Amino acid sequence: MSLIRSILTRTKEDAVRVATSPIESARVAKYTAEGVLSGDIPPREPLKTVGATLGALALVLVVLFPIYWIFTAAISSTGGSIYSSGDFQLFPSNPSMQSFLWVVGDLIVPGYAISLNLPLSDLAVVFTTPRVELLDVADYGVTNPSNFKHFLWNSLTVAIPTVILAMCLVVPAAYALSRREFIFRRKILFGYILLTQVGGGLGIALLIGLYAIYVQFGLNDSKLALAVYYAATAVPFNTWLLKTYMDGIPVSYEEAAVVDGAPPWRVVTEVVLPLSTAGLATVFVFTFLTGWTEFVVAQTLLGTENYTLPVGLYALIDEYTIPWARFSAFALTFATPIMLVYLFAQRYIEGGLSFGGIEG
Amino acid sequence: MNTFSRVARRLETIPYLEKSDLSLLFVLPGLFVFSAFMLFPVLYIVGISFTNAQPANLFAGEGVVAILTFGEASYVGLENYIGVLTDPRFWNSFGVTWLYVATSVVMKLVFSIGMALVVTSDRVRGRRLMRSFIILPMGLPAIFTITVWRGIFSSANFGLANQLLGAFGITTVSWLTERWPAFFAYNVTEAWLAYPFMVIITVSALQDVSEELHEAAKVDGAGHLARFRHVTLPSIKRPVLFATILTSAASFQQFLIPFVFNTGGPARQNELLILYGYQEAFSFSDYGRGAAISLIAVAFIGTFMWINVKRGKLADGVKEA
Numbered sequence: 001m002s003l004i005r006s007i008l009t010r011t012k013e014d015a016v017r018v019a020t021s022p023i024e025s026a027r028v029a030k031y032t033a034e035g036v037l038s039g040d041i042p043p044r045e046p047l048k049t050v051g052a053t054l055g056a057l058a059l060v061l062v063v064l065f066p067i068y069w070i071f072t073a074a075i076s077s078t079g080g081s082i083y084s085s086g087d088f089q090l091f092p093s094n095p096s097m098q099s100f101l102w103v104v105g106d107l108i109v110p111g112y113a114i115s116l117n118l119p120l121s122d123l124a125v126v127f128t129t130p131r132v133e134l135l136d137v138a139d140y141g142v143t144n145p146s147n148f149k150h151f152l153w154n155s156l157t158v159a160i161p162t163v164i165l166a167m168c169l170v171v172p173a174a175y176a177l178s179r180r181e182f183i184f185r186r187k188i189l190f191g192y193i194l195l196t197q198v199g200g201g202l203g204i205a206l207l208i209g210l211y212a213i214y215v216q217f218g219l220n221d222s223k224l225a226l227a228v229y230y231a232a233t234a235v236p237f238n239t240w241l242l243k244t245y246m247d248g249i250p251v252s253y254e255e256a257a258v259v260d261g262a263p264p265w266r267v268v269t270e271v272v273l274p275l276s277t278a279g280l281a282t283v284f285v286f287t288f289l290t291g292w293t294e295f296v297v298a299q300t301l302l303g304t305e306n307y308t309l310p311v312g313l314y315a316l317i318d319e320y321t322i323p324w325a326r327f328s329a330f331a332l333t334f335a336t337p338i339m340l341v342y343l344f345a346q347r348y349i350e351g352g353l354s355f356g357g358i359e360g
Numbered sequence: 361m362n363t364f365s366r367v368a369r370r371l372e373t374i375p376y377l378e379k380s381d382l383s384l385l386f387v388l389p390g391l392f393v394f395s396a397f398m399l400f401p402v403l404y405i406v407g408i409s410f411t412n413a414q415p416a417n418l419f420a421g422e423g424v425v426a427i428l429t430f431g432e433a434s435y436v437g438l439e440n441y442i443g444v445l446t447d448p449r450f451w452n453s454f455g456v457t458w459l460y461v462a463t464s465v466v467m468k469l470v471f472s473i474g475m476a477l478v479v480t481s482d483r484v485r486g487r488r489l490m491r492s493f494i495i496l497p498m499g500l501p502a503i504f505t506i507t508v509w510r511g512i513f514s515s516a517n518f519g520l521a522n523q524l525l526g527a528f529g530i531t532t533v534s535w536l537t538e539r540w541p542a543f544f545a546y547n548v549t550e551a552w553l554a555y556p557f558m559v560i561i562t563v564s565a566l567q568d569v570s571e572e573l574h575e576a577a578k579v580d581g582a583g584h585l586a587r588f589r590h591v592t593l594p595s596i597k598r599p600v601l602f603a604t605i606l607t608s609a610a611s612f613q614q615f616l617i618p619f620v621f622n623t624g625g626p627a628r629q630n631e632l633l634i635l636y637g638y639q640e641a642f643s644f645s646d647y648g649r650g651a652a653i654s655l656i657a658v659a660f661i662g663t664f665m666w667i668n669v670k671r672g673k674l675a676d677g678v679k680e681a
Contacts, residue, residue, distance in 0.1 A: 202398075343499045
């Protein structure tokens with residue numbers, strides 16, 4: 001739980017920094033103004049700073065504009081089809097959340113009737129669970145909601161086995177590569193690093209072979225088989241990542257445990273693993289996202305019934321009856337949680353990625 | 361004494377293996393699964409590339425034997441490779457791919473270094489905040505980014521690119537149905553997709569540039585441009601080169617952008633190499649040919665990476681590990 005606490009402290013520090021920054025800049029501005037008035041600072045200097053800052057701000061806004069654009073598209077009112085969506089407005093005239101309601105769809109837990117036959121009698125007790133109606137989109141004028149929840153379920157059933165399997169493969173290997181010396185160690189590590197760099201595209205190039213094998217084994221359209229494939233592709237990068245993280249843990253802790261008489265397996269479970277929580281969390285997030293965001297292989301192997309979220313998103317853009325606003329809402333609902341999780345993993349989980357932290 | 365320890369003691373008696381080598385057992389499961397799902401398809405695809413495999417014959421047989429004999433597909437020798445290498449369409453795809461690597465890498469480099477310079481400049485206030493915002497797109501799934509950019513270049517009313525042109529009074533362009541506009545659209549999207557990674561690496565390199573050198577150059581009367589060329593550039597060269605190699609490999613293997621935008625259209629003119637192989641196999645049901653193309657692409661990317669690893673010492677980390 002120290003991990004969560006450290007994330008919270010970091011978030012708090014950041015929040016404080018952001019909140020106090022206006023005061024800080026006001027102080028700087030006041031100081032500069034006084035300096036200019038008394039003639040200590042030439043008036044051109046602050047003007048240059050303001051100009052440069054505004055220029056940089058404009059650049060950042062232009063670069064991030066597509067994200068804003070897709071957001072405004074999602075909250076603008078919907079037309080009949082993808083072609084009837086209107087022109088871009090910087091601030092949509094009558095924003096509505098209808099598109100998001102269309103994405104989420106009904107949230108209704110239907111009532112179930114459970115009947116228990118009492119033994120040694122003809123009697124039966126029937127329980128009826130209440131129908132829980134959290135959200136009925138028909139109330140808001142949305143009919144025919146999207147398949148988002150169906151895709152979400154498929155994505156979950158792919159991503160969770162991926163994570164479990166990948167962790168089982170990655171954690172022991174990373175520990176051994178980090179702490180033990182054995183035959184072929186260097187060669188395996190070298191191979192993993194090479195594969196880390198070329199992994200992605202290679203997968204697509206080999207897709208024909210993979211597809212042929214899967215079809216012949218009758219494994220295409222199986223979510224579990226897809227999860228095993230994802231776990232396999234995640235092995236080199238994540239093993240290397242976790243190994244690098246474990247390298248940073250001082251060996252002296254383990255030595256202390258050994259001196260205290262701990263058997264090897266207890267050294268691992270009580271010293272190494274607890275100390276590498278942050279690394280494990282990073283690997284967890286990355287393997288989860290492998291299964292969650294992969295598109296090409298899923299699109300080739302899975303049938304319509306088993307489409308995961310990325311494939312569902314792609315299928316949507318070719319459907320011309322879906323208004324652009326709805327597509328945007330779907331895309332955002334899919335991408336925003338991932339972006340947040342990814343950025344947290346990047347920024348707050350220390351030491352996971354060596355180039356992740358940019359210091360100011 | 362459990363089974364594991366007994367097996368362990370038995371293994372120790374094998375000559376050439378030391379007790380410590382037992383740790384290899386921790387690595388083997390991962391290595392095995394990875395090989396089963398990556399290396400076996402490699403071997404299989406090599407096999408397919410020498411046959412006339414099509415869905416009709418490849419998936420004809422039953423059972424495990426059929427897998428090893430490639431169904432009922434028959435051996436055709438080098439026919440696929442000869443067919444591919446004498447096909448003008450392959451050479452078109454090959455040329456477009458290299459052109460794409462060249463243009464997109466230059467675009468990514470200029471864009472990212474420029475942006476990194478801006479968000480590290482001393483004159484800019486709030487650099488830290490800007491930096492954390494600017495790398496936001498890194499967390500977005502590729503399929504999201506690419507479908508959104510397809511919307512931007514769409515010819516429909518909401519297409520942002522055309523609205524922008526309209527604002528300047530220029531007539532609309534049908535981005536995705538003409539060859540070079542589509543190619544341009546690929547490049548812009550690729551640049552947007554890859555810039556956060558490049559900016560991160562460039563920014564951390566820029567922060568390591570020594571202040572003293574800059575001061576010294578200033579004292580000697582060097583202008584902004586001269587200082588950039590003679591002080592900044594040499595200090596950031598190595599990390600940026602590293603990022604360039606990785607990102608050019610990514611450009612070479614680009615599949616999603618052309619696939620989502622217009623499946624390498626119009627009329628298959630913009631099919632990048634990996635997409636070309638994919639299309640031959642899955643859209644035109646010629647698995648043998650698709651396999652041959654994919655292998656040629658893998659050979660190129662493999663050679664490219666190998667040369668870079670050898671010359672750029674990419675895997676330096678291993679030696680000190």
